[in-house]
Amino acid sequence: MKFSPFVEKKGWQKSPVSPMEIVRLFSKLRIKEGFELIAYIFRSDIGGNGAVWAVPEGCFPDVDECEKLHDAFGTPKPGCAISPFSVVEIDGTPESYIQKSIFVREILEFGAFWHGLSWSLHEIIDTKPPDLEWYEDVEDLSPKVVMGEKVRVEFYTLSEFIVRAVCKHEDVYEGEMFESSMRVIASGGRGYLL
Numbered sequence: 001m002k003f004s005p006f007v008e009k010k011g012w013q014k015s016p017v018s019p020m021e022i023v024r025l026f027s028k029l030r031i032k033e034g035f036e037l038i039a040y041i042f043r044s045d046i047g048g049n050g051a052v053w054a055v056p057e058g059c060f061p062d063v064d065e066c067e068k069l070h071d072a073f074g075t076p077k078p079g080c081a082i083s084p085f086s087v088v089e090i091d092g093t094p095e096s097y098i099q100k101s102i103f104v105r106e107i108l109e110f111g112a113f114w115h116g117l118s119w120s121l122h123e124i125i126d127t128k129p130p131d132l133e134w135y136e137d138v139e140d141l142s143p144k145v146v147m148g149e150k151v152r153v154e155f156y157t158l159s160e161f162i163v164r165a166v167c168k169h170e171d172v173y174e175g176e177m178f179e180s181s182m183r184v185i186a187s188g189g190r191g192y193l194l
Contacts, residue, residue: 012041012042012075013040013063014041015038015039019038019052019110022037022107022110023088026099029096029099029103030088030089031087032087032088032089034056035056036056036057037055037107038055038078038081039052039110039111042075042111047113048112049111050111050112051111053077053082053083053084054081054084055080055082056080059078060078061078065078066078084107094145097145098145098153098155101169101180104171121161122159123158123159124156125157129166129186131188133187134186135185135186135187138156138168141166143155150173150174152172153169153171156168159191160191160192161192161193162191162192163190163191164187164188164189165184165191166184167184167185169182170182
């Protein structure tokens with residue numbers, strides 16, 4: 001079956017693409033034994049979004065069998081579902097932390113298109129783009145992992161959606177806990193619209 005984000009059916013439905021395919025793109029990540037990732041996608045006339053859940057292998061109920069979250073979209077959540085990030089295992093190397101940071105963003109945007117996009121509008125950079133006003137003095141934009149009791153991942157992106165802007169992404173891992181932040185550190189000039 002050929003996949004198109006422009007599914008005829010509007011509203012929530014099972015995703016024809018498994019988020020496990022995304023996991024396979026990251027060599028340092030794996031899903032805990034006994035679990036798999038599943039996804040539901042939402043389609044409307046102006047865009048799409050998705051929701052990814054971790055479930056015991058083989059648990060993928062239809063949308064009408066799921067509880068609905070009290071969010072803007074009434075996102076379906078199977079009774080057997082937990083956060084997908086609670087079942088992602090890494091090998092503890094710096095590369096695995098960077099991979100998990102990128103993976104988290106990819107999964108949060110799984111199934112999104114057009115007005116549902118956010119992360120996909122960013123490009124990871126390691127040099128300063130020209131013609132921007134800088135709010136922080138940053139010389140080295142290369143991705144970094146600082147290992148310790150808390151592991152810190154840092155990288156920069158350029159988004160040219162509406163306004164050109166450089167964002168600093170910082171993720172802090174402490175055991176199983178994970179905190180993520182993003183802030184604009186430079187901007188200037190017009191970007192594009194969707």
